[in-house]
Amino acid sequence: MIRWSAALLALLTGLLLACRSALAPPTAHPSPTPTTTVSGEVVVFAAASLTDAFKEIGAAFSATHPGTTVTFNFGASSQLRAQLEQGARADVFASADQAQMERAQQAGLLAEPPRVFARNRLVIAVPRDNPGGVQTLRDLARPGLRLVTAAPEVPIGVYTQQLLDRAAQDPAYGPDFPARVGANIVSREPNVRQVVAKVALGEADAAIVYQTDLTPDLADKVRPVALPEALTLIATYPIALLRQAPNPTAGAAFIAFVLGPDGQTILQHWGFLPAGDTPTRALRGPLPRPDRGPGG
Amino acid sequence: MADRGHLVPSRPARPRPAPALAPPTSAPRNRSLVTIVRAVGRSGALVPLLLSAGLFAVLVLAPVVAIVARVLLTGDLLAVLGRPVVIAALRLSLLTTTLSLGLTLLLGTPVAYLLARYRFPGRTLLDSLIDLPIVLPPAVAGLGLLMAFGRRGLFGPALEALGLTLSFTTAAVVVAQTFVAAPFYVRAARAAFLAVDQELERVAHTLGVSAWATFWRVTVPVALPGLVSGALMSWARALGEFGATIMVAGSFPGRTQTMPLAIYAALESDLEAALALAALLVLVSLGLLGGLRRVTGPLGERADA
Numbered sequence: 172m173i174r175w176s177a178a179l180l181a182l183l184t185g186l187l188l189a190c191r192s193a194l195a196p197p198t199a200h201p202s203p204t205p206t207t208t209v210s211g212e213v214v215v216f217a218a219a220s221l222t223d224a225f226k227e228i229g230a231a232f233s234a235t236h237p238g239t240t241v242t243f244n245f246g247a248s249s250q251l252r253a254q255l256e257q258g259a260r261a262d263v264f265a266s267a268d269q270a271q272m273e274r275a276q277q278a279g280l281l282a283e284p285p286r287v288f289a290r291n292r293l294v295i296a297v298p299r300d301n302p303g304g305v306q307t308l309r310d311l312a313r314p315g316l317r318l319v320t321a322a323p324e325v326p327i328g329v330y331t332q333q334l335l336d337r338a339a340q341d342p343a344y345g346p347d348f349p350a351r352v353g354a355n356i357v358s359r360e361p362n363v364r365q366v367v368a369k370v371a372l373g374e375a376d377a378a379i380v381y382q383t384d385l386t387p388d389l390a391d392k393v394r395p396v397a398l399p400e401a402l403t404l405i406a407t408y409p410i411a412l413l414r415q416a417p418n419p420t421a422g423a424a425f426i427a428f429v430l431g432p433d434g435q436t437i438l439q440h441w442g443f444l445p446a447g448d449t450p451t452r453a454l455r456g457p458l459p460r461p462d463r464g465p466g467g
Numbered sequence: 468m469a470d471r472g473h474l475v476p477s478r479p480a481r482p483r484p485a486p487a488l489a490p491p492t493s494a495p496r497n498r499s500l501v502t503i504v505r506a507v508g509r510s511g512a513l514v515p516l517l518l519s520a521g522l523f524a525v526l527v528l529a530p531v532v533a534i535v536a537r538v539l540l541t542g543d544l545l546a547v548l549g550r551p552v553v554i555a556a557l558r559l560s561l562l563t564t565t566l567s568l569g570l571t572l573l574l575g576t577p578v579a580y581l582l583a584r585y586r587f588p589g590r591t592l593l594d595s596l597i598d599l600p601i602v603l604p605p606a607v608a609g610l611g612l613l614m615a616f617g618r619r620g621l622f623g624p625a626l627e628a629l630g631l632t633l634s635f636t637t638a639a640v641v642v643a644q645t646f647v648a649a650p651f652y653v654r655a656a657r658a659a660f661l662a663v664d665q666e667l668e669r670v671a672h673t674l675g676v677s678a679w680a681t682f683w684r685v686t687v688p689v690a691l692p693g694l695v696s697g698a699l700m701s702w703a704r705a706l707g708e709f710g711a712t713i714m715v716a717g718s719f720p721g722r723t724q725t726m727p728l729a730i731y732a733a734l735e736s737d738l739e740a741a742l743a744l745a746a747l748l749v750l751v752s753l754g755l756l757g758g759l760r761r762v763t764g765p766l767g768e769r770a771d772a
Contacts (some may be wrong), residue, residue: 253735317635319717324736357635358717359724361731369717373619374634 209424210238214260214417216251217243218267218326218408219362220291220381224441225265231437232428239421247362248272249324255280255413262422265410265429267291267363267381268326272409282416285409288429290444291381293330293404295396296370303376308338308398311377312351319358319366319375326406327363331379334404341401367393381406383442405444531749538746547743555721556729556744563637563725564705567644571652571701574645576694579656580682597657601650608646609714616642617715639716640723644705651704655697659690696762703755706748 213232217225222245229241244251244259248266252275255264264280265288266272272285297305303316311318321328335349357375360366367384369375371392385395398404410429416422428434435445538544547553581587582594600608615621616633626633633639663686671681687694709727716723718732726744733741 247735249735253738317632319635322718322732322736356719357722358719359732360717361713372613372617374613374617 209236209421211240211418211421213239213241213262213421213425215241215243215263215265215425216255216259216261217245217263217265218248218251219245219364220267220327220384221245221265221408222364223386224383224438224443227437227441228429228434231433232425235428235433236421236424239424241425245364247321247325249322249326250361252278252280260415260417261413262416262418263410263425264413265408266326267406267408268329269407269409270329271326272411275411280413280415282412282414282419285411286426286430287407287446288410288426288434289408289438289446291383291406291408291442292444293334293379293398293406294382294385295377295398296367296380296385296393297377297396298370298373298375299392299394301376301394301396302373305377305396307396308402309344311355311379312344312348314351314355316355317357317374317376318352318355319360319369319378320356321363321366322359322361325362327366327380328359330404330406334379334398334402337402337404386441408443408446534742534745534749538742541739541742544743544746547739548747550737550740552720552729552733552737553740553744556724556726557747559637559640559721559724560706560726563640563644564702566641567648567705568698568702570641570645571649571705572698575649575653575701576656579653580660580686582653582657583660597650597653599650600647601654605647605708605710606714609643609711612639612643612646612711612715634715635717635719635723637716637722640708640712640725643711643715644708647708647711648701648705650701652694652697652701655700656690656694659693659697660686662693663689692762696759699755699759699762703752706751 215225215229222243225243225245229243232241233239244254244261246254248268248271251264252266252271255261255275256278264272264275266275266285272281275281276285295305295308295311297303303310303313305311305316310316320331323329323332332349335352338344339346339348358369360369363380363384366375366378367380367389370378370380371389377396379398382395385393410426412419412422412426429438430446439445548557578593578597582590582597603611613620613634616626616639617623618627618632618634623633633642667685667689668681671685672678676684706725707727708725709731712723712725713728713731718724718728720729724732726748730741730744730748733744
């Protein structure tokens with residue numbers, strides 16, 4: 172369906188462009204600099220955790236680039252990557268982890284090397300009244316607690332597993348810590364926003380999510396419980412122009428906008444860490460490549 | 468009690484013939500094909516009709532053919548079907564649909580009989596209510612079930628006090644399936660009961676057979692084809708249930724991740740497994756259609772005779 176709607180959108184964009192060029196008085200010489208030729212629709216496939224920040228960035232981009240509209244498809248980065256592999260048309264892909272971007276690159280979907288535009292911190296989310304009494308990471312292993320996470324391929328699912336595996340190396344948690352936490356998982360949701368929603372509904376006692384998912388809208392339903400400093404894990408968000416982009420100029424302009432001061436300000440307003448920032452306990456070296464996860 | 472009969476229009480024992488499913492024999496079909504071909508030869512009037520029929524056939528067949536072709540061409544179906552995720556989904560779907568079908572028969576049969584035989588205040592309301600889950604979007608059903616039986620739902624605290632939690636359990640899958648699928652059975656069962664000649668029941672009654680025994684030994688056997696086809700339709704709907712399930716039961720392999728949910732989850736991680744499960748569901752659906760023809764076919768012929 173996405174392919175169809177993308178095709179339809181491309182068609183409409185084409186018609187729109189044709190109309191525009193027919194109606195608009197021709198400029199003397201259309202200069203090749205992006206600022207003058209950027210127009211039409213930009214289709215952006217973005218990680219679910221970017222929903223609020225990117226919507227605001229999209230509006231700001233359209234405001235500063237008249238004649239452009241930004242259309243988003245938010246979902247689990249792994250799902251978006253799968254959709255792109257199956258032929259979905261988009262201009263830009265913004266992933267919540269390097270692994271999905273690397274897979275997109277290996278599949279030949281990218282027009283350029285990806286660039287990191289933001290980072291994110293993980294937190295434990297609990298319902299406002301914290302029915303599970305979760306105070307620390309260790310509490311997640313308490314029998315009977317109801318945890319939700321995302322599918323093993325979804326970035327937040329991968330990060331959660333990495334965090335648990337890292338805790339397992341600490342004798343305070345013990346090597347069976349991931350298994351004990353895993354035994355409390357009652358659902359593997361399609362993306363991180365669904366995970367947060369289940370906590371907000373009070374159906375789950377806790378979940379590990381990005382700190383940016385605890386948006387002001389959810390403040391009366393969900394609150395964060397900090398993870399131990401020693402185990403802090405920083406999520407990395409890469410962005411890239413897609414090879415099959417129907418509107419590469421506008422796509423590139425959008426990426427520049429995200430990486431530029433305006434985009435960065437909005438991202439940080441929504442709680443993202445700057446791309447260049449290396450917090451004290453950032454990952455040393457490349458991420459350990461996750462295996463295919465418990466699901467296989 | 469004896470005047471109950473006049474309330475119900477006595478119909479020939481023919482639950483709606485399903486035109487798409489059951490042409491009684493192949494002979495008339497061939498004849499109609501010949502007629503169509505001749506008609507096309509004579510006038511071009513049928514060309515647009517045939518064209519749209521062809522487009523419709525392509526629309527319906529293309530996805531099915533694509534799945535089967537992809538599985539046959541690229542994968543070792545049996546090897547993929549042996550993967551733990553696939554096995555878990557298969558087992559869970561089998562278990563939950565069996566339970567939801569049982570629940571549907573248990574709860575739906577009395578309702579269908581009530582609607583077919585009795586007139587009472589609120590009957591029209593109940594009649595419409597039966598159809599509600601059919602027209603209600605599954606996502607709405609899922610959200611509604613969560614709001615009703617979730618931990619913070621209307622009845623959640625009461626359930627929790629009893630030590631019961633619905634959300635994220637296999638029971639939630641069964642409830643979601645029953646909610647969306649039961650109406651298909653109740654509708655069919657009501658029609659089947661309506662079609663039973665009440666003279667038979669009255670004769671049994673005058674012979675001193677109890678109402679209970681009459682129901683089991685007269686009504687049910689006569690209505691059986693309708694009941695079975697309704698149960699099959701309901702089972703198929705439960706097997707395909709997705710929207711309500713993922714909302715109220717979540718998705719966890721072996722516990723709440725039924726075949727459709729496993730297909731959705733595997734799409735981004737293991738396309739082969741998704742295709743294998745899909746191919747299996749295609750086979751099941753085709754088998755089901757065959758089964759439905761078998762059940763409704765002879766009945767249709769009998770009614771025509």
